Amino acid sequence: AQKITQTQPGMFVQEKEAVTLDCTYDTSDQSYGLFWYKQPSSGEMIFLIYQGSYDEQNATEGRYSLNFQKARKSANLVISASQLGDSAMYFCAMRRPISSGSARQLTFGSGTQLTVLP
Amino acid sequence: DAGVTQSPTHLIKTRGQQVTLRCSPKSGHDTVSWYQQALGQGPQFIFQYYEEEERQRGNFPDRFSGHQFPNYSSELNVNALWLGDSALYLCASSSRDYDTDTQYFGPGTRLTVL
Numbered sequence: 001a002q003k004i005t006q007t008q009p010g011m012f013v014q015e016k017e018a019v020t021l022d023c024t025y026d027t028s029d030q031s032y033g034l035f036w037y038k039q040p041s042s043g044e045m046i047f048l049i050y051q052g053s054y055d056e057q058n059a060t061e062g063r064y065s066l067n068f069q070k071a072r073k074s075a076n077l078v079i080s081a082s083q084l085g086d087s088a089m090y091f092c093a094m095r096r097p098i099s100s101g102s103a104r105q106l107t108f109g110s111g112t113q114l115t116v117l118p
Numbered sequence: 119d120a121g122v123t124q125s126p127t128h129l130i131k132t133r134g135q136q137v138t139l140r141c142s143p144k145s146g147h148d149t150v151s152w153y154q155q156a157l158g159q160g161p162q163f164i165f166q167y168y169e170e171e172e173r174q175r176g177n178f179p180d181r182f183s184g185h186q187f188p189n190y191s192s193e194l195n196v197n198a199l200w201l202g203d204s205a206l207y208l209c210a211s212s213s214r215d216y217d218t219d220t221q222y223f224g225p226g227t228r229l230t231v232l
Contacts, residue, residue: 004160033218043206045161045223052218091160095219104212104219105151105174108160 002027002094004109011114013082020067021077021112023092029053031097034075035106036066039089048090051075082116089113120145122211122224130230131199139194139227143211149173150192151221152184155206167192168214196229204231 003026013019025034036048051059051066059066067076079086090113093106123142131137143150149168153161163176167186181197190211196203206228210221 035220037223042225043208043228044225045208045210047220047222050218050220093160104149104214105163105166105176106153106161106210106221107163110160 002029002032002096002107004092004094004107006092006109006112008112009110011112012117013079013114014117015084016081018078018080019082019114021079021090021092021114023075023077023109025073025075025092025094027073027094027096029096033095033097034066034068035093035095036064036075036077037091037093038086039091039111041088045091049077079114084116084118087114087116122209122222124207124209124224124227126227127225128228128230130232132232133200135199135231136195136197137199137229139196139207139209139229140191141194141209141211141224142191143209144222147211147213147222148190149212149214150186150190151210151212152192152194153208153210154178155208155226157205161208164194199231201231204229 005024032053034051038046049061049064063080065078089111091111092109151166152164155161165175170186183195186192206226208226209224212221
């Protein structure tokens with residue numbers, strides 16, 4: 001079974017500074033996908049970034065980057081130059097390999113509430 | 119390009135009633151997944167529909183059922199509602215043709231059971 005662990009229930013960061021949100025995972029699959037989503041108070045889950053387990057380079061999307069350490073089974077999200085609009089709940093999620101057929105659901109962690117301070 | 123849409127936005131029901139939630143996927147997507155998110159928790163997978171069939175199911179009772187239509191839109195039905203069904207219900211769409219199979223979520227339907 002897959003498991004995602006986010007050990008930081010809440011984080012604070014000063015505006016314009018960088019912040020790292022932790023995510024560790026447990027899986028016996030060799031191939032898998034890792035995702036980060038942002039959920040503002042409105043409720044919608046917004047896709048931020050994806051990392052495939054065989055990708056050799058860390059994924060980046062604008063101010064978001066994923067610090068992927070496969071041996072440690074960690075996939076931390078780094079947000080650079082934080083903005084007030086970044087205040088939200090952040091979820092790490094995992095999906096089993098596409099080749100496993102129907103096993104395409106996402107397994108989510110418990111989330112980290114990020115607050116950006118002015 | 120319209121994203122994933124869900125209706126209604128909010129819903130209040132009483133115990134024992136039945137509810138139907140609706141979802142229209144993002145343009146170009148053929149797969150719809152449903153998730154339940156209780157307050158303060160991460161989303162939990164309910165089931166996934168592809169080619170109008172339920173392809174996979176999470177740990178939810180048979181009171182939860184669904185349907186996918188030829189235009190790829192989907193419904194989630196919950197029978198015999200009880201207080202514990204109060205949650206945010208999220209629909210996500212994706213395409214099996216894409217390598218990453220990224221799921222894009224709708225705004226959710228907030229269900230309150232009294």
